[in-house]
Amino acid sequence: MNAELVANDPTGPLENRWTKHRFDMALVNPANRKKYQVIVVGTGLAGGSAAATLGEMGYQVKSFCFQDSPRRAHSIAAQGGINAAKNYQNDGDSVWRLFYDTIKGGDFRSRESNTYRLAEISVNIIDQAVAQGVPFAREYSGLLANRSFGGAQVSRTFYARGQTGQQLLLGAYQALNRQIAAGSVTLFPRTEMLELIVIDGRARGIVTRNLVDGKIESHTADCVVLCTGGYGNAYYLSTNAKGCNTSAAWRAHRHGAYFANPCFTQIHPTCIPQSGAYQSKLTLMSESLRNDGRVWAPIASAAQADNAADISEDQRDYFLERRYPAFGNLVPRDIASRAAKEVCDENRGVGPEVNGKRLGVYLDFSEAIDRLGESAIRERYGNLFEMYERITGESPYRTPMRIYPAIHYAMGGLWVDYNLMTSIDGLFATGECNFSDHGANRLGASALMQGLADGYFIVPYSVGNFLARHQAGDIANDHAAVADAVRNVRDRIKRLLNAPDAKHPPEYFHRKVGQILWDHCSMTRDPADLRTALKQFPPLRDQFWREVKVTGSGEAFNQTLERAGRIADFLELGELMCLDALDREESCGSHARTDHVTAEGEAKRDDENYSYVAAWEFSGDCSAPILHKEQLRFEFVHPSVRSYK
Amino acid sequence: MSKSTVITRDTALPSAWRYSVMRKVFMAISGMVLVAFLFGHWAGNTVLLDGELAFNEYLVWLQRHPILHYGVWIVIAMALLVHLAVGPSHWLKNRRARPERYYKRKYRATTWAARTMMVSGLTLLLFICVHVAQVRGWLVFGASDSVFRNLQTGFTRWPVTTLYVLGQVALAFHLYHGVWSLFQTLGAHHPRYNQWRRPFAVVVGLGIAFLNIALVLLNIDAVRAVLR
Amino acid sequence: MNLTLNIWRQSDPESPGNFDVFNVSDVSPDMSFLEMLDVLNEGLIVHDEEPVAFDYDCREGICGACSLVINGSPHGPQKATTTCQLYMREFSDGEEVWIEPWRVGAFPVVRDLVVDRSAYDRILQAGGFVSVRTGAAPDGNTIPVPKDVADRAFTSATCIGCGACAAACPSASASLFVAAKISHLGLLPQGQTERNSRVRMMLAQMDKEGFGHCSNHAECQSACPKEIDIGRIARMNRDLGRSFIRRT
The missing domain is CATH 1.10.1060.10 (Alpha-helical ferredoxin)
Known part of the structure; x- marks a missing residue:
């Protein structure tokens, strides 16, 4: 057991901590800022806003994204909205309430100081976005509209139809563009970070591959900020974009950055099920559908029929309504997801058979259509129904929708302290890429909030605080550490291109690791299953390096090579996820252990022994990482038990 | 500091020519001028039907009003120049903007008229040259001092009449797109009135072509004889 | 269903391009257009051939990365649909499909169907x-x-x-x-x-x-x-x- 991790958060009254901390931070004189170079990797909500703000402050910023434009970062796909404790609706909301809801929603596995700061900053984000011209929904008065989201008792969610992520990202992208035009930010699109440069324990740069011509380049700086998103794609099928990957974070982890709570991954219950083995990703449907749709599956597996209409009413099991009479179809995401999985595991799933299993349950609107009329339903969900029909070819007005849960978000990520600095000096992590704020489960409309809070309002300060304590200085390109990092990248690419017994495309391995994780480390986690899974990773990695087939060369545009590199990292992360899931002997939030349930079959948290952040250090052996614990102390809230019966 | 604030002071109109959109606006305005002229031109030409005497009187009347006469000349010459300065250069630029053509191409909205503006425009230019030459008596057939007779002799030859009719067909196509297009270019877009833009272009385009063709035909003795 | 694909291949911005013809079989109508290309590419890799390069990311119609001109229409035949949201049920068995990159001088071709x-x-x-x-x-x-x-x-x-x-x-x-x-x-x-x-x-x-x-x-x-x-x-x-x- 190692020394306990320190979060460096301030003490004293919760509501004064951020103000106090900001005062305590060192500042860089405006005239000196241009001497410092900051690397920001990723251009989503966190990265775009961080790069723009740091550039505006006067630092020399280099911004990197693997996509062809910063605007394509996957933040763009967030639908629902963004929370802020504005209390514009006068329904009793406050910073304190948003803080409490977030920490409770996270099942008491996040840091009080961070979560409170997030709630506090939430109001500034809205102001900033409005001033940038983000077209939020408005009331007839011309004032900002809100809705209640994800079961919250107050209406604190700001939204721009179903495209809030897109609009907020475009706001950050515009701010970034302004700095690019002003010359304070240099943009490197289609450039992927493949290695971190660490000199004397401090992050001093990155090695990148230009995805167009394959050039390997090193970029040095005074500090590095990773805003590279979550690792949900480890599961192969997820609602993430195809390009989403963990490589930047994993490279950092291999250099000593601790990876925290990797097993905390969120499942979204209402996704469109897989239609075949060729499926490349899953599409999320808004959770709001459960307001009017009834979830059911056939009672007996024998009743499996291709047509829902063939199953008579008495043969239908409205399992959410049956098991959770108080909340019915509106139970939280993790509970709804788990229930659907159990039904399918009992062979009662519906829809096409994929790999011998029918994975899907019905979400039926027929009753709502009878009650409210088709036009009322069209009014509410018209665009969603259209999207569903486009993808499946079935009309939800006539046949029930089929839904199945899918991986959606990663609460886990690089461990960071209160300053969002990882355990490597000068390496910061923001947004979904870090572990902070959401605990074991993220509330709806909180991801956008966290990404922007980190990027606009937190990391620019803490980067300044860090730089103020360090002299600005260039690293020579021929520095041994830089040369080493470049060589590592080249060697790895060479290995990927020249597997001794190359026969399978990289996706073959991605599907395999995804299947292991989905079967053993997703909605429910069984210790025996996890042990089985753990045995599969080392041989799978061996097989990968022996048999992966990457065509083409490293010196040209080569998407197969890009994917292979990312998958290699998922093969290592996957094992850590299972190790973490096995280590955490409790059920909390998204982490549902089959052996830690109450007598009624509900999740059983263990505050006494597991009220900590599990931060894993890379030991050189993927199968034997070192666990560090950051003890969570609750001074202001008292962990309570969630019940939705 | 963003650099955009500096540019606000650049309000001088001559700089407008640098913007392709403004050049297009000037082209639209010149197009409107030319269309207006066409109507006036046709109205004046109806005098042709009253015979040589009446027509000569009309010409004399025009010459007695040099401001009107030359004013119109200058305005349409300028409008034509603007049209010629923008149209072909934009057309060339547009072709260069897609160095490699599509091998398969499916259009969903554009019209044949819109895609052949250059063809119809050049046809019109040719027509205008022939027309002026004919009126002025520069062409071999029936060179005389009388504009009226120059026209009449011209129309006895089928190639001239055909060119006139062709010119008018080109005009109809040119205006079918041009008139509709100028609303867009000048920013006249309103959900309530948009539905009238195309009918208006059709009426103007077909209208002016029909009126002109009618006038040409009515000036051919044979046609008049039949009508009588 | 079976399709004949004519796909534009171009190794870099300077080289001239040409169409390669691929016959794909067993295409499911429930596949997205890009998934159909994924399957094609995996097959090409296995057979030691260069896969077709094309841009994609979110695959839910919002990131704007995908960019194919399919049978002469950008993003294909379906109205208000990005390529990634186009499904194979819009095509018929035996159809010949032409796939080209965005052809705009200001968007030079990077490789195959990928443009800048x-x-x-x-x-x-x-x-x-x-x-x-x-x-x-x-x-x-x-x-x-x-x-x-x-x-x-x-x-x-x-x-x-x-x-x-x-x-x-x-x-x-x-x-x-x-x-x-x-x-x-x-x-x-x-x-x-x-x-x-x-x-x-x-x-x-x-x-x-x-x-x-x-x-x-x-x-x-x-x-x-x-x-x-x-x-x-x-x-x-x-x-x-x-x-x-x-x-x-």
Whole structure:
């Protein structure tokens, strides 16, 4: 057991901590800022806003994204909205309430100081976005509209139809563009970070591959900020974009950055099920559908029929309504997801058979259509129904929708302290890429909030605080550490291109690791299953390096090579996820252990022994990482038990 | 500091020519001028039907009003120049903007008229040259001092009449797109009135072509004889 | 079902390209168009052939990365649909499919079906923003925006920057893309201060990038997966004219 991790958060009254901390931070004189170079990797909500703000402050910023434009970062796909404790609706909301809801929603596995700061900053984000011209929904008065989201008792969610992520990202992208035009930010699109440069324990740069011509380049700086998103794609099928990957974070982890709570991954219950083995990703449907749709599956597996209409009413099991009479179809995401999985595991799933299993349950609107009329339903969900029909070819007005849960978000990520600095000096992590704020489960409309809070309002300060304590200085390109990092990248690419017994495309391995994780480390986690899974990773990695087939060369545009590199990292992360899931002997939030349930079959948290952040250090052996614990102390809230019966 | 604030002071109109959109606006305005002229031109030409005497009187009347006469000349010459300065250069630029053509191409909205503006425009230019030459008596057939007779002799030859009719067909196509297009270019877009833009272009385009063709035909003795 | 694919191959911007013909079989109607290409590519890798390069990312129609001209239409035959949201049930067994990259001079081909759309980024960098410092914003509700104005601004702001408008335009013009941003910011009170300079700077950059000039063909709005209409272009033209008349 190692020394306990320190979060460096301030003490004293919760509501004064951020103000106090900001005062305590060192500042860089405006005239000196241009001497410092900051690397920001990723251009989503966190990265775009961080790069723009740091550039505006006067630092020399280099911004990197693997996509062809910063605007394509996957933040763009967030639908629902963004929370802020504005209390514009006068329904009793406050910073304190948003803080409490977030920490409770996270099942008491996040840091009080961070979560409170997030709630506090939430109001500034809205102001900033409005001033940038983000077209939020408005009331007839011309004032900002809100809705209640994800079961919250107050209406604190700001939204721009179903495209809030897109609009907020475009706001950050515009701010970034302004700095690019002003010359304070240099943009490197289609450039992927493949290695971190660490000199004397401090992050001093990155090695990148230009995805167009394959050039390997090193970029040095005074500090590095990773805003590279979550690792949900480890599961192969997820609602993430195809390009989403963990490589930047994993490279950092291999250099000593601790990876925290990797097993905390969120499942979204209402996704469109897989239609075949060729499926490349899953599409999320808004959770709001459960307001009017009834979830059911056939009672007996024998009743499996291709047509829902063939199953008579008495043969239908409205399992959410049956098991959770108080909340019915509106139970939280993790509970709804788990229930659907159990039904399918009992062979009662519906829809096409994929790999011998029918994975899907019905979400039926027929009753709502009878009650409210088709036009009322069209009014509410018209665009969603259209999207569903486009993808499946079935009309939800006539046949029930089929839904199945899918991986959606990663609460886990690089461990960071209160300053969002990882355990490597000068390496910061923001947004979904870090572990902070959401605990074991993220509330709806909180991801956008966290990404922007980190990027606009937190990391620019803490980067300044860090730089103020360090002299600005260039690293020579021929520095041994830089040369080493470049060589590592080249060697790895060479290995990927020249597997001794190359026969399978990289996706073959991605599907395999995804299947292991989905079967053993997703909605429910069984210790025996996890042990089985753990045995599969080392041989799978061996097989990968022996048999992966990457065509083409490293010196040209080569998407197969890009994917292979990312998958290699998922093969290592996957094992850590299972190790973490096995280590955490409790059920909390998204982490549902089959052996830690109450007598009624509900999740059983263990505050006494597991009220900590599990931060894993890379030991050189993927199968034997070192666990560090950051003890969570609750001074202001008292962990309570969630019940939705 | 963003650099955009500096540019606000650049309000001088001559700089407008640098913007392709403004050049297009000037082209639209010149197009409107030319269309207006066409109507006036046709109205004046109806005098042709009253015979040589009446027509000569009309010409004399025009010459007695040099401001009107030359004013119109200058305005349409300028409008034509603007049209010629923008149209072909934009057309060339547009072709260069897609160095490699599509091998398969499916259009969903554009019209044949819109895609052949250059063809119809050049046809019109040719027509205008022939027309002026004919009126002025520069062409071999029936060179005389009388504009009226120059026209009449011209129309006895089928190639001239055909060119006139062709010119008018080109005009109809040119205006079918041009008139509709100028609303867009000048920013006249309103959900309530948009539905009238195309009918208006059709009426103007077909209208002016029909009126002109009618006038040409009515000036051919044979046609008049039949009508009588 | 079985299909014959004619796919544009081009190894780099300078080399000439050509069509390769692929026969794909057992295509499921429930596959997306890109999944069909994924399957093709996996097969090519196994057979030691170079897979077809094409851009993609979110695969849910919002990131704007995918960019194929399918049978002569950017994003394929279905209305208001990005390529990634196009499903094979829109095609019929035995059909011959032509797949080309966006053909716009200002979007040079990177490889096969991948093009470089950074020209769009540069146009937005020229002025497609509101100059507000982080932290300098007043309370959100101090800037009321009438609902209909906010809705119209939103409609313009839904542009995903995919480039289909320029790809569809017979003149390869970027007008719809530029106009969408100008409308989005020009409609809102927040965008008024820089309204003149924005339209000027963005249009100057558009001309500089080598796009063609709008000839009002309206192909762009038919190809736009977000159904942004050419009324935005009319508005942009008006705004540019206005910038020569009014100071702010």
